Amino acid sequence: xxxxxxxxxxxxxxxxxxxxxxxxxxxxxxxxxxxxxxxxxxxxxxxxxxxxxxxxxxxxxxxxxxxxxxxxxxxxxxxxxxxxxxxxxxxxxxxxxxxxxxxxxxxxxxxxxx
Amino acid sequence: xxxxxxxxxxxxxxxxxxxxxxxxxxxxxxxxxxxxxxxxxxxxxxxxxxxxxxxxxxxxxxxxxxxxxxxxxxxxxxxxxxxxxxxxxxxxxxxxxxxxxxxxxxxxxxxxxx
Numbered sequence: 001x002x003x004x005x006x007x008x009x010x011x012x013x014x015x016x017x018x019x020x021x022x023x024x025x026x027x028x029x030x031x032x033x034x035x036x037x038x039x040x041x042x043x044x045x046x047x048x049x050x051x052x053x054x055x056x057x058x059x060x061x062x063x064x065x066x067x068x069x070x071x072x073x074x075x076x077x078x079x080x081x082x083x084x085x086x087x088x089x090x091x092x093x094x095x096x097x098x099x100x101x102x103x104x105x106x107x108x109x110x111x112x113x114x
Numbered sequence: 115x116x117x118x119x120x121x122x123x124x125x126x127x128x129x130x131x132x133x134x135x136x137x138x139x140x141x142x143x144x145x146x147x148x149x150x151x152x153x154x155x156x157x158x159x160x161x162x163x164x165x166x167x168x169x170x171x172x173x174x175x176x177x178x179x180x181x182x183x184x185x186x187x188x189x190x191x192x193x194x195x196x197x198x199x200x201x202x203x204x205x206x207x208x209x210x211x212x213x214x215x216x217x218x219x220x221x222x223x224x225x226x227x228x
Contacts, residue, residue, distance in 0.1 A: 004156070033215075035216070037219075042221070043222040044219055045206075045217075045219040047211065047216050047218065050211075050214040050216060095215070100164070100208070100215070101162065101172070102159075102217055104149075104156035104157040104158075105156050106154070106155055106156045107154075107155075107156055
Protein backbone atom coordinates (compact mmCIF):
# COMPACT_ATOMS: atom_id res chain seq x y z
CA UNK A 1 0.00 0.00 0.00
CA UNK A 2 1.11 3.52 -0.75
CA UNK A 3 1.96 5.68 2.24
CA UNK A 4 2.92 9.31 2.81
CA UNK A 5 4.72 10.37 6.00
CA UNK A 6 4.98 13.87 7.37
CA UNK A 7 6.23 13.78 10.96
CA UNK A 8 7.56 17.24 11.77
CA UNK A 9 5.89 19.06 14.64
CA UNK A 10 4.47 22.52 14.07
CA UNK A 11 7.09 25.03 12.98
CA UNK A 12 7.64 28.72 13.67
CA UNK A 13 9.56 30.49 10.95
CA UNK A 14 10.93 34.00 10.91
CA UNK A 15 9.65 36.15 8.08
CA UNK A 16 12.04 36.20 5.08
CA UNK A 17 13.72 32.98 6.23
CA UNK A 18 13.56 29.71 4.27
CA UNK A 19 11.75 26.66 5.61
CA UNK A 20 11.97 23.00 4.62
CA UNK A 21 9.04 20.62 5.10
CA UNK A 22 9.82 16.92 5.10
CA UNK A 23 7.89 14.27 3.22
CA UNK A 24 8.74 10.62 2.72
CA UNK A 25 6.72 8.14 0.74
CA UNK A 26 6.53 4.45 0.18
CA UNK A 27 5.52 2.83 -3.08
CA UNK A 28 6.55 -0.10 -5.22
CA UNK A 29 5.27 1.55 -8.40
CA UNK A 30 7.98 2.95 -10.70
CA UNK A 31 5.63 5.62 -12.02
CA UNK A 32 4.08 8.10 -9.59
CA UNK A 33 3.57 11.79 -9.00
CA UNK A 34 4.23 13.89 -5.91
CA UNK A 35 2.29 17.02 -4.97
CA UNK A 36 2.35 19.69 -2.30
CA UNK A 37 -0.77 21.56 -1.25
CA UNK A 38 -1.25 24.51 1.10
CA UNK A 39 -4.31 24.76 3.35
CA UNK A 40 -4.79 28.14 5.04
CA UNK A 41 -7.23 28.56 7.89
CA UNK A 42 -10.05 29.14 5.41
CA UNK A 43 -9.85 25.44 4.56
CA UNK A 44 -9.38 25.46 0.81
CA UNK A 45 -6.59 23.28 -0.56
CA UNK A 46 -4.25 25.20 -2.87
CA UNK A 47 -1.94 23.38 -5.29
CA UNK A 48 1.68 24.48 -4.99
CA UNK A 49 4.03 22.19 -6.92
CA UNK A 50 4.30 18.84 -8.70
CA UNK A 51 7.15 16.36 -9.29
CA UNK A 52 6.92 13.34 -11.56
CA UNK A 53 8.90 10.24 -10.65
CA UNK A 54 10.72 10.32 -13.99
CA UNK A 55 11.51 14.03 -13.92
CA UNK A 56 15.26 14.56 -14.01
CA UNK A 57 15.23 17.98 -12.40
CA UNK A 58 13.73 19.17 -9.14
CA UNK A 59 10.51 21.11 -9.65
CA UNK A 60 10.40 24.82 -8.88
CA UNK A 61 7.46 27.23 -8.84
CA UNK A 62 8.24 30.75 -7.72
CA UNK A 63 9.29 30.64 -4.06
CA UNK A 64 8.51 26.91 -3.86
CA UNK A 65 10.96 24.18 -4.78
CA UNK A 66 10.83 20.46 -4.32
CA UNK A 67 13.94 18.60 -3.16
CA UNK A 68 13.30 15.22 -4.77
CA UNK A 69 15.56 12.37 -3.66
CA UNK A 70 14.18 9.32 -5.41
CA UNK A 71 16.50 6.74 -3.87
CA UNK A 72 15.60 7.94 -0.39
CA UNK A 73 11.92 8.28 -1.35
CA UNK A 74 11.72 11.80 -0.07
CA UNK A 75 10.11 14.91 -1.58
CA UNK A 76 10.78 17.85 0.71
CA UNK A 77 9.20 21.23 0.05
CA UNK A 78 11.37 24.32 0.40
CA UNK A 79 9.72 27.71 0.80
CA UNK A 80 12.17 30.54 0.33
CA UNK A 81 11.78 34.06 1.73
CA UNK A 82 8.80 33.21 3.96
CA UNK A 83 5.91 35.64 4.08
CA UNK A 84 3.20 36.07 6.71
CA UNK A 85 0.71 34.68 4.20
CA UNK A 86 2.62 31.40 4.14
CA UNK A 87 1.20 30.50 7.56
CA UNK A 88 -0.87 27.39 6.86
CA UNK A 89 -0.96 23.61 6.89
CA UNK A 90 1.07 21.98 4.14
CA UNK A 91 0.21 18.56 2.75
CA UNK A 92 2.31 16.21 0.71
CA UNK A 93 0.42 13.85 -1.59
CA UNK A 94 1.25 11.07 -4.00
CA UNK A 95 -0.59 9.87 -7.07
CA UNK A 96 -0.11 6.23 -7.82
CA UNK A 97 -0.86 5.45 -11.41
CA UNK A 98 -2.66 2.24 -10.81
CA UNK A 99 -5.90 4.13 -10.37
CA UNK A 100 -5.21 7.87 -10.59
CA UNK A 101 -5.94 8.45 -6.88
CA UNK A 102 -4.12 10.74 -4.47
CA UNK A 103 -2.91 9.67 -1.01
CA UNK A 104 -2.25 12.49 1.47
CA UNK A 105 0.08 12.84 4.43
CA UNK A 106 -1.14 14.29 7.73
CA UNK A 107 0.35 17.70 7.07
CA UNK A 108 2.85 20.13 8.57
CA UNK A 109 1.76 23.30 10.39
CA UNK A 110 3.83 26.40 9.59
CA UNK A 111 3.49 29.73 11.36
CA UNK A 112 5.47 32.66 10.00
CA UNK A 113 6.32 35.30 12.58
CA UNK A 114 7.36 38.89 11.85
CA UNK B 115 -14.01 32.44 -13.41
CA UNK B 116 -13.77 28.67 -13.55
CA UNK B 117 -13.79 26.73 -10.35
CA UNK B 118 -15.52 24.36 -7.97
CA UNK B 119 -18.43 25.51 -5.85
CA UNK B 120 -19.40 23.64 -2.73
CA UNK B 121 -22.52 24.34 -0.70
CA UNK B 122 -23.45 24.81 2.00
CA UNK B 123 -20.27 26.03 3.68
CA UNK B 124 -21.59 25.07 7.12
CA UNK B 125 -24.23 22.47 7.85
CA UNK B 126 -25.71 21.16 11.07
CA UNK B 127 -27.52 17.86 11.23
CA UNK B 128 -29.38 15.93 13.83
CA UNK B 129 -28.48 12.32 14.37
CA UNK B 130 -30.42 10.02 12.07
CA UNK B 131 -30.83 12.55 9.27
CA UNK B 132 -29.43 12.27 5.79
CA UNK B 133 -27.77 15.36 4.34
CA UNK B 134 -26.56 16.15 0.83
CA UNK B 135 -23.52 18.27 0.07
CA UNK B 136 -23.44 19.96 -3.30
CA UNK B 137 -20.42 20.15 -5.60
CA UNK B 138 -20.53 21.93 -8.96
CA UNK B 139 -17.63 22.59 -11.34
CA UNK B 140 -17.41 24.64 -14.53
CA UNK B 141 -13.91 23.51 -15.43
CA UNK B 142 -15.09 20.87 -17.90
CA UNK B 143 -13.19 18.23 -15.91
CA UNK B 144 -14.14 14.59 -16.34
CA UNK B 145 -13.00 13.26 -12.95
CA UNK B 146 -14.39 14.40 -9.61
CA UNK B 147 -13.62 13.38 -6.03
CA UNK B 148 -14.92 13.66 -2.47
CA UNK B 149 -12.51 13.76 0.44
CA UNK B 150 -13.08 13.87 4.18
CA UNK B 151 -10.76 15.70 6.58
CA UNK B 152 -10.77 15.28 10.36
CA UNK B 153 -8.92 17.67 12.72
CA UNK B 154 -5.15 17.27 12.52
CA UNK B 155 -5.46 14.70 9.77
CA UNK B 156 -4.85 14.45 6.08
CA UNK B 157 -7.53 13.88 3.49
CA UNK B 158 -9.20 10.52 3.01
CA UNK B 159 -10.96 9.57 -0.21
CA UNK B 160 -14.68 8.79 0.05
CA UNK B 161 -15.82 8.37 -3.57
CA UNK B 162 -14.60 9.36 -6.99
CA UNK B 163 -16.01 9.48 -10.48
CA UNK B 164 -13.95 9.29 -13.66
CA UNK B 165 -16.86 9.91 -16.01
CA UNK B 166 -20.58 10.66 -16.02
CA UNK B 167 -22.82 7.86 -14.72
CA UNK B 168 -19.87 6.02 -13.19
CA UNK B 169 -18.27 6.21 -9.75
CA UNK B 170 -16.09 4.10 -7.46
CA UNK B 171 -15.70 3.72 -3.73
CA UNK B 172 -12.68 5.23 -2.09
CA UNK B 173 -11.09 4.24 1.20
CA UNK B 174 -13.95 5.26 3.51
CA UNK B 175 -17.18 4.93 1.46
CA UNK B 176 -19.33 3.31 4.16
CA UNK B 177 -22.24 5.53 5.15
CA UNK B 178 -21.94 7.75 2.08
CA UNK B 179 -23.53 7.76 -1.37
CA UNK B 180 -22.95 9.76 -4.54
CA UNK B 181 -24.39 10.28 -8.01
CA UNK B 182 -22.92 11.61 -11.23
CA UNK B 183 -25.78 12.38 -13.59
CA UNK B 184 -24.11 15.44 -15.09
CA UNK B 185 -20.47 16.21 -15.81
CA UNK B 186 -20.66 19.40 -13.76
CA UNK B 187 -22.21 17.94 -10.63
CA UNK B 188 -21.12 15.35 -8.05
CA UNK B 189 -23.30 15.55 -4.91
CA UNK B 190 -22.41 13.61 -1.77
CA UNK B 191 -25.07 12.26 0.60
CA UNK B 192 -24.05 11.57 4.17
CA UNK B 193 -26.50 8.96 5.38
CA UNK B 194 -27.60 8.07 8.88
CA UNK B 195 -25.45 4.96 8.54
CA UNK B 196 -22.30 7.09 8.81
CA UNK B 197 -21.42 6.74 12.50
CA UNK B 198 -19.14 9.73 12.86
CA UNK B 199 -20.08 12.25 10.15
CA UNK B 200 -18.79 15.44 11.80
CA UNK B 201 -15.93 16.52 9.54
CA UNK B 202 -14.75 18.87 6.82
CA UNK B 203 -15.67 17.67 3.33
CA UNK B 204 -13.74 18.68 0.23
CA UNK B 205 -14.78 18.18 -3.36
CA UNK B 206 -12.19 18.19 -6.14
CA UNK B 207 -11.78 17.66 -9.85
CA UNK B 208 -8.78 16.76 -11.97
CA UNK B 209 -7.35 18.92 -14.70
CA UNK B 210 -4.06 19.70 -16.39
CA UNK B 211 -1.78 22.31 -14.82
CA UNK B 212 1.73 22.72 -16.28
CA UNK B 213 1.49 19.30 -17.89
CA UNK B 214 0.47 17.47 -14.73
CA UNK B 215 -2.92 16.09 -13.75
CA UNK B 216 -3.69 18.20 -10.67
CA UNK B 217 -6.55 18.11 -8.18
CA UNK B 218 -8.38 21.42 -7.90
CA UNK B 219 -10.44 21.77 -4.74
CA UNK B 220 -13.57 23.59 -3.69
CA UNK B 221 -13.70 25.67 -0.51
CA UNK B 222 -15.18 22.82 1.52
CA UNK B 223 -18.28 22.09 3.56
CA UNK B 224 -18.12 21.72 7.33
CA UNK B 225 -20.70 19.27 8.69
CA UNK B 226 -21.53 19.13 12.38
CA UNK B 227 -23.83 16.52 13.88
CA UNK B 228 -25.68 17.76 16.94
